[in-house]
Amino acid sequence: MSPECIFVLDYYNDYISGELDLGKISRVEDHIKVCPNCEIFLGKASRIHGRTVGLLRIPAPKALKKSISSMFDKV
């Protein structure tokens, strides 16, 4: 594993989340052009991230919301 692979591992989450600065984005993208392992890894991590974010957007059932709200009312 090269230092650039380790760089991708260190920053892939910020890259996928869009929280990386332009210099680091270029470094990640330059590396995945020449490293199939990191390209595959980043693709899989990106799909998992997308699914996770999608799950967070599913609204909670009304009964659950009501139950949680009532718990806060008791505090």
Ligand SMILES: [Zn+2]
């Ligand atoms: Zn790599």
